[in-house]
Amino acid sequence: MAPSRTPRRPSRAETRRKIIDAAAEVFARQGIAATSLNDIAAAAGLTKGAVYSNFQGRDDLVLTIMEEHLVERMRVATTVFDNLSDLGEATAEAGARLAAGIGTDATWHQLLLEYWGIAMRNPAIHKGLALRRAQLRDAITAAIVRAARRHGVELPLPPEQLAVVVLALSNGLAVERGIEASAVPDTLFADVLKLLVTPRGQ
Numbered sequence: 001m002a003p004s005r006t007p008r009r010p011s012r013a014e015t016r017r018k019i020i021d022a023a024a025e026v027f028a029r030q031g032i033a034a035t036s037l038n039d040i041a042a043a044a045g046l047t048k049g050a051v052y053s054n055f056q057g058r059d060d061l062v063l064t065i066m067e068e069h070l071v072e073r074m075r076v077a078t079t080v081f082d083n084l085s086d087l088g089e090a091t092a093e094a095g096a097r098l099a100a101g102i103g104t105d106a107t108w109h110q111l112l113l114e115y116w117g118i119a120m121r122n123p124a125i126h127k128g129l130a131l132r133r134a135q136l137r138d139a140i141t142a143a144i145v146r147a148a149r150r151h152g153v154e155l156p157l158p159p160e161q162l163a164v165v166v167l168a169l170s171n172g173l174a175v176e177r178g179i180e181a182s183a184v185p186d187t188l189f190a191d192v193l194k195l196l197v198t199p200r201g202q
Contacts, residue, residue: 012054015046015050015054016054018044018045018046019040019044019046019050019051019054019055019061020064020065022040022043022044022045023035023043023044023061023062024065024069026039026040026043027062027065027111028107031111031114032058032062032111032114032115032118033114033118035058036058037051037057037058040058040061059125059128060128062111062115063128063132066112066115066132067135069105069108070136071136071139073098073101073105074136074139074140074143076101077094077097077098077101078140078143078144078146078147080093080094080097081094081143081146081150081151082146082147082150087151087153087197088194090147090151091190091193091194091197092190094190094193095187095189095190095191095192095193095194096186096189096190098166098170098189098193099173099186099187099189099190101170102170102173102174102177102184102189105174106174106178109171109174109175110178112171113175115129116129133167136167137160137163137164137167138163140163140166140167141159141160141163144159144162144166145159148197153197155196156196156197157196162196165196166193169189169192170189173188173189
């Protein structure tokens with residue numbers, strides 16, 4: 001009879017991923033304010049101590065999930081400028097991908113608005129949110145600079161400000177679409193991006 005094997009212990013990275021996925025599901029289902037670490041631990045099949053060994057608390061989890069989610073969304077959108085040589089085609093595709101994200105990621109925009117409301121009333125949470133958003137803007141700024149250099153585009157605004165515009169446009173259109181979907185055409189995001197990158201007089 002072959003000796004039984006001891007089950008492999010999950011790595012720290014695997015445990016962290018499990019917690020993030022469980023937290024994302026619970027936050028999406030019941031909101032941030034109504035979610036406790038006990039809820040997240042139960043959903044992940046772990047102890048509350050296991051959650052604390054990987055994250056500082058609920059706010060750290062919220063910010064990690066939002067940052068991870070938004071960075072991936074922006075990465076998917078901005079890689080088209082590396083893969084497509086035609087600027088107009090690349091801009092249209094980037095806008096289409098971001099617009100698609102507005103529709104499929106409605107829950108995440110709701111969570112961002114909820115967390116923004118919490119942060120506006122709590123200086124400590126506000127500080128954490130501001131830091132993570134600054135890091136996200138830096139990543140978007142770098143992508144804008146890279147795309148502008150590749151396509152020889154003279155930007156109408158500093159890339160740091162354009163990064164803010166892209167984020168604000170994404171969040172604002174998500175709010176408006178949530179209120180009245182028909183008011184936000186699928187092509188609107190791409191149309192605005194084209195206005196931002198098309199040289200004047202063309």
